[in-house]
Amino acid sequence: MRFEEFSFGSLKIDGTAFDYDLVIDRGVIRKRKKKPSKKYRADFGHTPLSVEEDLPWKCRRLVVGTGVNGALPVMNEVMREAERRKVALLILPTAKAIELLRDGPEETNAVLHVTC
Secondary structure: OOEEEEEOOEEEEOOEEEOOOEEEEOOEEEEOOOHHHHHHHHHHOOOOEOOOOOOOOOOOEEEEEOOOOOOOOEOHHHHHHHHHHOOEEEEEOHHHHHHHHHOOOOOEEEEEOOOO
């Protein structure tokens, strides 16, 4: 997987530009479906990442890119679920997350927020 460009609101992977949040699950890219988490928006001021989303747990390491400024909240339940599943959870701004993913570590999945 080749990460080519990242800027506020846009991420280019393997020649394809994406202008929405992404989930990378065992090399397959799909749109993040955040509808299950929207009910928590008022509590966080932003739609957080929650365990109610279809998160890519089949991995040893899950990288969460929290946006350009690191504003995506990750609910505590996500952290507890990662611990329960024995999945290393790395939460960092999206640019740093992409740097980690460029190294191409095996058995790593990701959730990438492309704005804030």
